Amino acid sequence: MQHITASAPGKCILFGEHAVVYGHPAVAVAIDQRINVKIELTKSSTHDWKLDGLIFDPKKHPHIEALKQRLWPTSLNAPPLSINIEGQIPTASGLGSSAALSVAASAALRAARGRWLNNSINSPENWAEGFSSRIDDTDVHSNNQPKDSIREGKLGEKVKFITGSDAVDIDECALLAHAVEAIAQGGRASPMDSSTCSHGHVVVLSDSVEEGIEWQYSRKLITPEGEREWQIHAFKPPTNEVYLVIGNTGIHAPTSKQVEKVALMLKNNPERMKEIETIGIIAKRGIKSLLNGDYESVGRAMSENQLMLQSIGVSSPELESLIQAAAPSSLGAKLTGAGGGGCMVALTRDPKTTSEAIELAGGRTIISSFGARGLTVEEATETPLWISS
Numbered sequence: 001m002q003h004i005t006a007s008a009p010g011k012c013i014l015f016g017e018h019a020v021v022y023g024h025p026a027v028a029v030a031i032d033q034r035i036n037v038k039i040e041l042t043k044s045s046t047h048d049w050k051l052d053g054l055i056f057d058p059k060k061h062p063h064i065e066a067l068k069q070r071l072w073p074t075s076l077n078a079p080p081l082s083i084n085i086e087g088q089i090p091t092a093s094g095l096g097s098s099a100a101l102s103v104a105a106s107a108a109l110r111a112a113r114g115r116w117l118n119n120s121i122n123s124p125e126n127w128a129e130g131f132s133s134r135i136d137d138t139d140v141h142s143n144n145q146p147k148d149s150i151r152e153g154k155l156g157e158k159v160k161f162i163t164g165s166d167a168v169d170i171d172e173c174a175l176l177a178h179a180v181e182a183i184a185q186g187g188r189a190s191p192m193d194s195s196t197c198s199h200g201h202v203v204v205l206s207d208s209v210e211e212g213i214e215w216q217y218s219r220k221l222i223t224p225e226g227e228r229e230w231q232i233h234a235f236k237p238p239t240n241e242v243y244l245v246i247g248n249t250g251i252h253a254p255t256s257k258q259v260e261k262v263a264l265m266l267k268n269n270p271e272r273m274k275e276i277e278t279i280g281i282i283a284k285r286g287i288k289s290l291l292n293g294d295y296e297s298v299g300r301a302m303s304e305n306q307l308m309l310q311s312i313g314v315s316s317p318e319l320e321s322l323i324q325a326a327a328p329s330s331l332g333a334k335l336t337g338a339g340g341g342g343c344m345v346a347l348t349r350d351p352k353t354t355s356e357a358i359e360l361a362g363g364r365t366i367i368s369s370f371g372a373r374g375l376t377v378e379e380a381t382e383t384p385l386w387i388s389s
């Protein structure tokens, strides 16, 4: 049976979680642990999709459902698919499992569908179906999104058809995954996770274009608190002299709840925006240190960032105890992701000692190199699984 497989890495945030939702700078690193998605046509004669061998339930998998509506719509007679998801990223733990899933699934669906072009050059202006993450035609985004998340296509002028990995575009996968995350997080989601899981290595978000790092694109989102804009940059760190040790508290902490908690805190105490701004200032300093390869300062900035995360109420006693255990053998440590449970991350030159210390304090550890490859289409067929008319 013809099938397509794609994978995307998880991520760890070095600086800036929560503040990034309000447009402040942040840095994330792709980790070695990945989510793999395999798709093929279902063997059954019904119209049901299958997920890991069971009938697909859209309520349990809103990310897949949103991508299905955008890239594989039943209304256009797209045939039912069977999807298998595997991976080493624990869910609801702050490691970007849902973004990695969305990125890998959008790549697999795009490779399976192929793409019509309006002329022989494959660039977004020539995509015949255009591109959009609008809710009215995709059901994946919040209403009213800025115009630049929409590219109008010219369906009547199809010239060339491309298939497999040639049809996959990292930017499109990142945009779709961001749209899906925004829905899941009540309209408040930065493109941090979706961009890191797409591009891999190190991703820097900022309120302005940063010098010395390759700028990729800007993203806008209208959140319940107003319009946000981020400049997204990516770079490959030149060294493997430092490692990330991730300690999992084992406590599930959905991002949406934590993000909402911070939004409520800021609504009731607008003066506490100062703490969010301080996280942004620490992140700016952290970015400079990172670009200079000064990992001692990077670690210090991470630990300072943790103090502010504590102050806005997203840390927890379990996270604090793992962070304390990691401190003596690491350059810096903090929670990563939305907090409230989930994972902490330590930057270290001695991953074995740091990992043992975290395990002794009751955490389950994962060791990762500092930056991993981004989205990869592992297997794709030349023949699409479905050609849209």
Ligand code: MEV
Pocket: 013, 016, 017, 018, 019, 020, 021, 094, 096, 185, 188, 189, 190, 191, 192, 193, 255, 259, 336, 337, 338
């Ligand atoms: C989640 O990994 C990080 C948060 O900043 C949310 C977001 O950026 O969308 C808490």
